[in-house]
Every structure is written in C-alpha cells, then in structure tokens.
Amino acid sequence: MSLPICNREEAAGQLMQIAQVLSAKGWLPATSGNLSVLMQKEPLLMAVTASGVDKEFLRQDDIVVVDQDCQVVGGTTHRKPSYETQIHRLIYDLTDAGAVLHVHTVFNNLVGVYAKDGWLKLRSIELIKAFGVWEEDAEIVIPVVDNFADIAELTQHAANRLKLGKLLVPGLLLRTHGIYVWGKTWQEAKKHLQAFEFLFEYLVHAGGELPNPVTRE
Amino acid sequence: MSLPICNREEAAGQLMQIAQVLSAKGWLPATSGNLSVLMQKEPLLMAVTASGVDKEFLRQDDIVVVDQDCQVVGGTTHRKPSYETQIHRLIYDLTDAGAVLHVHTVFNNLVGVYAKDGWLKLRSIELIKAFGVWEEDAEIVIPVVDNFADIAELTQHAANRLKLGKLLVPGLLLRTHGIYVWGKTWQEAKKHLQAFEFLFEYLVHAGGELPNPVTRE
Amino acid sequence: MSLPICNREEAAGQLMQIAQVLSAKGWLPATSGNLSVLMQKEPLLMAVTASGVDKEFLRQDDIVVVDQDCQVVGGTTHRKPSYETQIHRLIYDLTDAGAVLHVHTVFNNLVGVYAKDGWLKLRSIELIKAFGVWEEDAEIVIPVVDNFADIAELTQHAANRLKLGKLLVPGLLLRTHGIYVWGKTWQEAKKHLQAFEFLFEYLVHAGGELPNPVTRE
Amino acid sequence: MSLPICNREEAAGQLMQIAQVLSAKGWLPATSGNLSVLMQKEPLLMAVTASGVDKEFLRQDDIVVVDQDCQVVGGTTHRKPSYETQIHRLIYDLTDAGAVLHVHTVFNNLVGVYAKDGWLKLRSIELIKAFGVWEEDAEIVIPVVDNFADIAELTQHAANRLKLGKLLVPGLLLRTHGIYVWGKTWQEAKKHLQAFEFLFEYLVHAGGELPNPVTRE
Numbered sequence: 001m002s003l004p005i006c007n008r009e010e011a012a013g014q015l016m017q018i019a020q021v022l023s024a025k026g027w028l029p030a031t032s033g034n035l036s037v038l039m040q041k042e043p044l045l046m047a048v049t050a051s052g053v054d055k056e057f058l059r060q061d062d063i064v065v066v067d068q069d070c071q072v073v074g075g076t077t078h079r080k081p082s083y084e085t086q087i088h089r090l091i092y093d094l095t096d097a098g099a100v101l102h103v104h105t106v107f108n109n110l111v112g113v114y115a116k117d118g119w120l121k122l123r124s125i126e127l128i129k130a131f132g133v134w135e136e137d138a139e140i141v142i143p144v145v146d147n148f149a150d151i152a153e154l155t156q157h158a159a160n161r162l163k164l165g166k167l168l169v170p171g172l173l174l175r176t177h178g179i180y181v182w183g184k185t186w187q188e189a190k191k192h193l194q195a196f197e198f199l200f201e202y203l204v205h206a207g208g209e210l211p212n213p214v215t216r217e
Numbered sequence: 218m219s220l221p222i223c224n225r226e227e228a229a230g231q232l233m234q235i236a237q238v239l240s241a242k243g244w245l246p247a248t249s250g251n252l253s254v255l256m257q258k259e260p261l262l263m264a265v266t267a268s269g270v271d272k273e274f275l276r277q278d279d280i281v282v283v284d285q286d287c288q289v290v291g292g293t294t295h296r297k298p299s300y301e302t303q304i305h306r307l308i309y310d311l312t313d314a315g316a317v318l319h320v321h322t323v324f325n326n327l328v329g330v331y332a333k334d335g336w337l338k339l340r341s342i343e344l345i346k347a348f349g350v351w352e353e354d355a356e357i358v359i360p361v362v363d364n365f366a367d368i369a370e371l372t373q374h375a376a377n378r379l380k381l382g383k384l385l386v387p388g389l390l391l392r393t394h395g396i397y398v399w400g401k402t403w404q405e406a407k408k409h410l411q412a413f414e415f416l417f418e419y420l421v422h423a424g425g426e427l428p429n430p431v432t433r434e
Numbered sequence: 435m436s437l438p439i440c441n442r443e444e445a446a447g448q449l450m451q452i453a454q455v456l457s458a459k460g461w462l463p464a465t466s467g468n469l470s471v472l473m474q475k476e477p478l479l480m481a482v483t484a485s486g487v488d489k490e491f492l493r494q495d496d497i498v499v500v501d502q503d504c505q506v507v508g509g510t511t512h513r514k515p516s517y518e519t520q521i522h523r524l525i526y527d528l529t530d531a532g533a534v535l536h537v538h539t540v541f542n543n544l545v546g547v548y549a550k551d552g553w554l555k556l557r558s559i560e561l562i563k564a565f566g567v568w569e570e571d572a573e574i575v576i577p578v579v580d581n582f583a584d585i586a587e588l589t590q591h592a593a594n595r596l597k598l599g600k601l602l603v604p605g606l607l608l609r610t611h612g613i614y615v616w617g618k619t620w621q622e623a624k625k626h627l628q629a630f631e632f633l634f635e636y637l638v639h640a641g642g643e644l645p646n647p648v649t650r651e
Numbered sequence: 652m653s654l655p656i657c658n659r660e661e662a663a664g665q666l667m668q669i670a671q672v673l674s675a676k677g678w679l680p681a682t683s684g685n686l687s688v689l690m691q692k693e694p695l696l697m698a699v700t701a702s703g704v705d706k707e708f709l710r711q712d713d714i715v716v717v718d719q720d721c722q723v724v725g726g727t728t729h730r731k732p733s734y735e736t737q738i739h740r741l742i743y744d745l746t747d748a749g750a751v752l753h754v755h756t757v758f759n760n761l762v763g764v765y766a767k768d769g770w771l772k773l774r775s776i777e778l779i780k781a782f783g784v785w786e787e788d789a790e791i792v793i794p795v796v797d798n799f800a801d802i803a804e805l806t807q808h809a810a811n812r813l814k815l816g817k818l819l820v821p822g823l824l825l826r827t828h829g830i831y832v833w834g835k836t837w838q839e840a841k842k843h844l845q846a847f848e849f850l851f852e853y854l855v856h857a858g859g860e861l862p863n864p865v866t867r868e
Contacts (some may be wrong), residue, residue: 001865021707025677026242030347030411054404056238104344112428126798126828127755130681131386136800146345146431147352176428177343187705194681200758204422205855211827214797243459247564247628271621273455279457321561323635329645363648364560366570393645421639464781464845488838490672506799537779540852546862581777582864610862611777631704638856 002041004102005098008074011037011047011151018101018186019049019058027103027197028055037099037186038092041074044068048088050079051131086155087180094162095170097182099145099189104178111200112175113210115144115181118161122199124211131169139212140169141198147177171196225291228254228264229280235318235403236266236275244320244414245272248393251299254316255309256401261285263304266366267296289375303372304389304397311379314399315369316406321395328417329392330423332361335378336389339416340429341395347412348386355431357386364394388413439532444509445471445481446497452535452620453483453492461537461631462489467612468516471620472526480501482522484513500515520589521606521614528596529604530572533623538612545634546609548642549578552595554607556633557644564629565603567625572648574603575628581611607628653692656749656750659725662688662698663714669752669837670709678754678848679706684829685733687747688837689743699739701730718773737806738823738831745813746821748833755829762851763826764814765859766795769812773850775862781846782820788864791820793847798828803841822847 006014014037022028022035030044033055039073046066049055053062065074070085082088088100114120123139133140143165148154156170166192170192172180180197183189203210223387225232226313232255239245239252249274253265261284266272276366287302304379305317336358339345345355360378365371375397387409388406389397396413400406421425440448448471458468467489470482480500483489487496489617495637499508502647504519516522522534548554553575562572577595588644592606592614602624606614613630637644657665663831665688673679673686676783687699697717700706703715721736733739742854754799765771774777774790784791792815809823809831821843823831830847834840854861 029415030344030408032344032347032412052407104415106415106422108417110422113423113426124798124827125679125760126825127683130683134800136798145339147353148431149351161828174343176341188239191681191705195396195683198680198757199754202760205757205761206764211760214799246632247561247625249561249564250628271625321632323639325647326559326636327639329638330643364558364570364592365648366568390558393558463849464842465777466778466781466846488842538849540849543776543853543862544856551828577846581775581787582865608777620672628866634792 004040004045005038008039008047008063008065009149011039011065012060012075014099015047015215016058016060016188017064018099018190019055021151022103022193023056023058025191027029027105029104031055032104034084034088034102035100036085036088038097039065044089044092045073046088046092047075048081048085051082064070071097073189082175083151085144086151090159090162091172091180091182093123094159095167095182096184097170097189098184099186100180100182101186101189102178103193105197105200107197107200108173108179108202110204111178112144112173114203115173117177119165120143120144120193121210122203124213125199125202126197127195130191141165142169142173144173144175145177221257222255225256225264225280226277227254227281227427228282229277229292230399231316231403232264232266232280233275233277235316236272236364236406238407239318239320239410240273240275244410246320246321248272249321251301251305251319252317255314255338256282258287258309261305261306261309262290264292264310265302267293268299290422300368303368304375307376307379308370308389308397308399308413311376312384312399314387314402314406315401317397317399317401318403318406319395319397319408320410322414322417324417324421325327325390326393326423328392329361329390331420335361337361338427339420341430342388342416344412344415347408356365358382358388359390361390361392364391438479439472440472441482442497442499443494445473445499445572446494446509448533449481449483449497450492450494452533452624453489455624456535456537457490457492461627463514465489466538468518468522468536469520469534469620470519472531474640475526478523478526479507480526480528481509481520481523482515484510485516498598500578517586520585521577521592523604523605524589524593524596524624525614525616527617528593529601530602530618531623532618533610533620534614535620535623535627536612537627539631539634540609541631541634542613543610544638546607547577549607550607551579553555553599554578555644558647559633559636561629561632564625575599576603576605576607578607578609580609655691655696656689657712659690659698660711661725662690662716663711663835665750666698666700666714667709667711669750669841670706672841673752673754673844674707674709678756678844679740680755682706683738683755685753686751687736687739690716691721695740695743696724697739697743699732699736701727702733727813730758734802737802738809741806741810741813742823742831742833745810746818746833747819748840749835750837751831751833751838752757752844753829753831754841754844754852756848756857758848759824759830761828761855763795763824765854766812766824769795770816771777771795772861773854775864776850776853777825781842792816792824793820795826797826799821817855836866861865 143161220223360382473479577599690696725785
C-alpha cells in the first residue's frame with residue numbers, strides 16, 4: 001500500500017483549476033470531457049469529475065473519489081463518476097501518470113481522418129519536444145482507437161493499442177471522439193495536451209501534409 | 218393554469234448570465250440573437266430579450282415579459298420584444314423546453330450548404346451524445362428551413378419542419394441565418410447549443426464529409 | 435454653429451471603452467486601427483486616437499481633439515492624430531455618423547480578393563439586417579478602394595467611391611488594409627463592424643461563394 | 652561599459668506582463684517560447700525566462716539573469732535559462748533590440764511551406780507598415796532557417812541568415828518551430844510580433860497567394 005499523494009480537497013482544487021484553464025480554451029464544450037488526478041497509487045484512489053457536469057462551472061461537489069473498481073468511495077457519493085472512468089483507471093494502471101485529461105475539440109476530432117491502421121504520425125514540429133523527444137525531425141506516432149460505444153470494448157482496444165505503442169507518447173486518440181492525455185502532474189498533462197492540440201491544428205490546416213525535414217546544402 | 222416556474226427577476230438573472238456566456242464566445246454579434254426562458258407554461262409567460270439589444274451589455278431592463286400572443290405584459294413595457302418571439306412561442310408550444318436560445322454564428326450559417334431537402338445530417342461524432350443519443354455511430358438529422366423574411370411564413374415552415382422531424386433533436390437551423398436551440402433549463406439549452414456548434418465547425422472544416430463509422434477487423 | 439455633442443472627457447471615455455471591446459476581439463493588432471467620436475458637427479470637432487498607440491492599453495492622454503482641417507486643437511496637444519484622420523473627417527462630412535471605427539483584421543484583408551470593380555457583393559445572410567436592410571435575400575455592395583499610399587489620393591478615391599455607393603451601407607473597405615465603419619453612436623458603429631466582420635468571415639470560409647436565395651416549392 | 656537599462660525587478664515585471672498578454676492569445680502553448688529583456692548592453696546582461704516554465708503562470712522566480720556567455724549570474728540562480736538563450740544573445744549582439752520574443756504558433760509553423768530558399772516574401776498588406784516600411788505595395792522578405800536540433804548549428808545559420816537579410820525586418824522564422832521577434836522595447840517587440848502573426852494568418856488562409864498590387868485606371 002502506497003502513501004497518499006494528495007487528499008480530496010487538494011485533488012478537487014487541482015481539478016477546478018484545470019477545468020477553468022481548459023474551459024477558457026473552449027476544450028470542454030457541452031459538458032463533455034472528464035478530468036482526474038491520482039490520490040493514491042495502491043490501492044488506486046482517484047478524484048474524477050462527475051458525469052454530465054458543465055466544467056465551465058465546476059464546483060467541489062462535482063467531484064467524486066473512485067477506487068480501482070471504479071466504485072465511488074468518497075466525495076459527493078450520490079453522484080455518478082464519469083462514464084469513461086475505466087479509461088482513466090487503465091492509464092493509471094499502465095503508466096506513472098498523476099493526472100489524466102480527456103477533452104473533445106473540433107481539431108482532435110478532425111485529425112482522425114489522417115490516422116492509418118490505428119496510428120497518427122507527426123513529424124518535425126518543434127513542439128514534439130514537449131513529449132521529451134529531442135532528435136532533429138523527431139517523429140511520433142499517436143495511438144488511435146475507434147469510438148466503440150461499449151465501454152468495455154473501448155477500454156480493451158485502448159489497452160491493446162497503448163501496449164502496442166509502448167507508451168512512447170502520453171496520449172491516446174479516440175477517433176471522432178477526443179483525446180486522453182496524461183502527465184505526472186496536471187501541469188505536465190496540460191503541457192502535453194496543449195502540444196497535441198497544436199500538432200492537430202497544424203495537421204488539419206496542412207491538409208494532412210507532414211512538414212519536410214531539415215535540409216543541409 | 219400551471220404554477221409559475223420562476224419570476225421576472227429570476228428569469229432576467231438567467232438571461233443575463235447566458236447572454237454573458239454566449240457573448241464571450243462571440244455568438245451574439247451585432248445585437249443579433251435572442252434568448253428566452255419560460256416563466257409559466259399555461260397560460261404561456263416567457264421572459265425574452267428586447268429587440269435590438271447588444272447582449273454583450275444586457276441589462277435587466279432589456280428584458281420583457283410576453284404572453285401567448287407575443288404581447289408584452291411585464292418587464293420594460295415600452296420595449297418591443299424580439300421580432301422572432303413567435304418562434305420562441307412555437308418551441309414552448311411544441312416541446313417541454315424551459316429555455317430557448319437563438320444565435321447567429323459564421324459556422325451555423327456556413328453549414329447550410331450541406332443541408333439537403335430541409336435536413337442536415339450528422340453522424341458518428343461523440344458529441345451527438347449531448348442530445349441523449351447513445352448508439353454507436355449515432356446519426357441525427359437537424360431540421361433546416363429557409364430564411365423567409367415574413368415571420369408568419371417562417372414560423373409556419375418552422376412548425377411543419379419541427380413536426381416532420383418529430384423533435385428528435387432540440388434544434389432548428391435557419392439557413393443563412395442561425396440556429397434555435399432549446400432545453401429544459403438554460404444550462405441544458407447551452408449544452409445543446411455548444412454541441413451543435415461543435416458539429417457545425419467539424420462539418421465545415423471537413424468540407425461536408427461525414428466521418429467513417431467504427432470498423433471491426 | 436451646432437451644439438456640442440459631448441466634451442473631451444466623455445469622448446475619451448467612449449473611445450477607451452470601444453478600444454477595450456475591439457482589442458479583446460483581436461481587431462486592433464500591432465497598434466493598427468484608429469477610432470473617433472464626433473464632439474461637434476459644425477464646425478467639426480472630433481476626438482481621435484493618437485498615431486501609433488497600442489489600443490490594448492489606450493489611456494486618456496492617447497486621445498487628441500482635431501478640427502475640420504485635421505489640426506490638433508485639444509487633448510494631448512503634443513501628440514499627432516492618426517495619419518488617417520482625413521478619412522474620419524470625410525465620413526463625418528458625408529454622413530450623420532457620430533463615431534467612426536477603423537480596424538485591420540485578417541478576414542477584412544482576405545475578403546478583398548472577392549471584390550470586383552471596386553465593389554464587394556454580399557447576399558442573403560440574415561446579419562445584413564444589421565444595416566437596416568430587411569428584404570428577403572437582401573443584397574448589399576460594399577465600396578472597396580485600393581490601398582493608395584498617398585493619403586490625399588486615398589481620401590479622394592474613398593470620397594468618389596462612397597458617393598457612387600450612395601452611402602447605402604455604413605462601411606468602406608480598403609483592400610489589403612482594413613475597414614472603415616460608422617454609426618450614429620459608437621454602439622451602432624460597433625454593431626455595423628461586427629456585422630461586416632461576420633459577413634467577411636462567412637465569405638472567406640465559403641471561398642467567395644454567395645449563398646443560394648430562398649426557394650419555394 | 653554601458654549604463655544599466657533596468658534592474659532585475661523591472662525586467663521581471665516586464666517579462667511577466669508580456670507573458671500574460673501573449674499567453675492570453677495562446678501564443679505560448681505547452682511551456683514553449685521564451686522571452687527576454689536587455690538589462691545592460693555592455694557587457695551584456697539580459698533577463699530571460701527559465702527553461703520549461705509555463706508562461707501562463709510566470710512568476711518572478713521563473714526568471715534568470717544571464718551574461719554574454721549565457722551563464723546565469725543573477726535571479727533564480729539554480730534555474731537553467733532557456734535552451735535557446737544563444738539566439739537571444741545573437742539578436743542583442745546584431746541589433747539595438749531591448750526585448751526579444753520567441754513564440755510558437757500554428758500559423759507561424761504552417762507558413763514555412765511558403766518559404767523559398769530561406770526567405771518568406773510578403774507584400775502589399777497595410778500591416779507591413781508596423782515594420783516602418785511605408786511605400787505603396789511594400790514588399791518584405793523574412794529570413795527563414797531550418798530547425799536544426801543542434802543549438803550551435805542553429806545559431807550559426809540564424810547569424811548568417813540575419814546578416815544576409817541586413818536586419819531589414821525585426822524577425823527570424825525558424826521553419827516548423829516558431830518566430831524570433833525583437834524591438835527596442837517589449838511594447839515594440841509585441842507590435843512587431845502581432846504584425847508578423849497577422850501576415851502569417853493572411854498568407855496561410857490565402858493559400859500562399861500574395862495580394863495584387865494597387866491598380867490605377
């Protein structure tokens with residue numbers, strides 16, 4: 001059993017701050033998206049936004065504490081956790097994430113048409129360094145899964161795809177749905193999310209065309 | 218005769234809050250758009266923004282109370298209600314809406330070119346769930362009417378189209394004009410509106426191309 | 435000699451408010467644009483933003499009072515009025531404007547490619563009603579002049595074009611430069627400006643294609 | 652040895668203000684970008700943002716003071732200066748800049764595809780005047796270098812390119828990376844930056860097509 005990372009008040013404070021920052025960018029439209037922070041690694045405890053909440057007006061009692069079986073064990077116990085809490089749990093299981101952000105944007109929906117065989121390739125954009133990849137003309141591939149309606153099927157596909165991708169980038173794209181992004185802290189997760197969204201906007205505006213690599217005469 | 222839902226002060230407070238939220242998104246440009254909340258179902262009483270008001274600076278006395286004949290019966294009685302109050306009344310008649318929002322955006326104007334025979338089809342985008350449609354690759358059709366200048370003709374076409382569409386989605390698109398959206402509360406109406414605008418932005422950026430459905434190997 | 439419309443403090447207060455509203459929309463980038471309000475009709479006195487000021491941080495002493503010869507007669511007398519004050523004067527001469535706004539936006543620059551023979555045509559978009567044109571499928575033509583570097587030549591072309599257009603719409607587009615918009619008050623000028631920018635964004639996104647008119651079966 | 656221009660507190664105050672302004676525009680995503688102001692010309696002392704800081708939340712102790720060898724000599728001495736501090740130093744060496752801003756935007760990344768042989772051409776847009784170029788149909792060329800991963804190689808290419816361009820415009824584009832912009836003050840640097848970003852957005856939306864020059868019948 002690991003030590004607690006933060007208590008419910010701290011976790012709620014973090015979630016309200018990140019909700020405010022992301023809402024201001026228009027990245028949590030129509031009550032979509034869900035956000036979580038890890039409270040304890042083992043056994044798993046996470047604070048997650050309740051289902052159907054407008055994150056533009058997120059309050060402390062819109063947050064529930066959930067265990068490894070996605071059961072509510074604290075917080076506003078009569079609220080249901082987000083329907084997709086299983087994906088959050090999966091990510092905490094597979095990675096050392098301390099925060100997981102899931103957002104729907106027009107660009108992360110549009111970019112799905114450039115995915116091939118379950119991967120979306122990006123290359124040569126400086127902001128790829130936000131993921132800790134520093135080589136010249138670095139290339140990354142982002143795992144992409146289809147938007148299965150059944151949450152168990154979706155979670156299974158997500159797990160397979162993440163393992164195939166060896167977790168080289170801290171993100172998972174759900175085609176026509178949105179992105180899951182994580183980081184050790186919510187600040188790092190936010191950094192990763194902003195980098196992904198920048199890359200997606202680039203790719204959509206560029207009609208799917210990747211930039212040319214560096215040339216030397 | 219039904220019980221009052223809210224009084225004029227409460228209604229005005231709600232309209233000022235929603236006006237602020239939507240103005241910040243740029244969705245009420247050039248004094249366009251109009252907003253209402255239901256005060257009493259039977260006989261109908263609704264609070265609606267006065268004609269020609271800049272919603273970026275909406276004040277309590279910019280709001281009038283209107284009855285089932287669209288006559289001003291309260292509020293700032295020397296102000297005229299919005300020209301399109303008849304459409305609000307129609308929606309309260311046909312649905313269980315508690316709030317109706319009408320906004321002009323560049324994207325809800327542009328998307329009209331993808332309408333066919335009075336319907337705009339959307340499919341497979343996760344945010345369709347905002348309308349309570351949960352199947353995989355859910356498809357919705359949004360009723361679309363042309364922008365008839367005569368308000369009686371417009372209202373008649375709107376009524377016919379809404380009935381044909383069986384009110385399956387809480388929206389009505391006026392081609393080259395804007396959208397009417399509703400919900401049980403202004404919060405729900407806002408949720409629906411954000412979902413529609415997301416879908417319209419997607420469709421315009423995608424050149425009218427609907428996403429491919431989920432594939433299983 | 436007409437009565438004063440407002441004094442310098444009132445005029446400066448209005449200009450600071452409109453500067454704040456337009457800066458927030460990103461419509462006064464890189465110290466561009468200039469804003470004026472009429473203080474007295476005859477002989478002409480207007481308050482106008484000084485040359486080269488960042489309107490995001492506009493202060494009272496960034497505003498000068500200028501007479502019919504565009505000479506500074508009040509305010510911060512050591513400041514130069516905007517280089518384009520002559521266009522403001524022209525508009526006050528030709529119309530009953532009480533406020534003139536000039537802004538550079540990416541879209542009002544881009545839209546110039548759709549101008550033909552000095553006119554830009556728009557049709558059938560509801561927001562055209564912001565200009566007081568109420569017919570179904572209303573069509574407007576916006577006068578457009580090339581961006582002559584010489585201010586006297588530019589002013590002459592602007593005058594000719596405005597007279598040819600019979601001042602039917604409260605705007606003048608300077609190709610690859612920006613738009614001049616006016617109204618009886620700054621609130622009305624803002625309304626007109628938002629309507630023009632909406633129409634320009636529409637037209638650019640639509641690739642210059644005007645919408646189809648209303649059809650009746 | 653020249654006189655100090657400003658002390659560390661003043662420099663930090665300026666950097667925090669400009670960080671706030673640029674973050675609000677979304678121009679410092681994912682902790683990217685770096686900002687500096689000159690504190691002393693000779694020997695060189697500059698205040699620069701520390702590496703990896705989220706500029707949306709920039710604080711005084713996120714700023715370090717760096718000398719001509721890019722060594723930290725003041726401020727939060729345990730923090731590392733931005734990796735690209737060498738480019739800042741290069742610009743202070745070659746120009747009379749008092750502030751240098753480096754930002755990544757989707758548009759300054761996209762615009763790179765229109766560069767030819769290390770130059771990006773722009774023409775006839777009024778906002779070119781922000782760079783002090785006043786002729787009709789003024790044309791500017793912006794120096795562009797590829798995004799070499801090695802900072803010494805990048806700095807060398809940047810130096811060569813800037814000298815070739817004779818410093819006629821206060822900017823240097825790093826293809827698929829971002830832009831460096833400078834001015835005598837941070838206010839002037841901000842003005843230049845907003846002008847560049849406007850021109851880039853124009854060019855991307857116009858598909859790389861430069862506007863036609865002024866015509867006279």
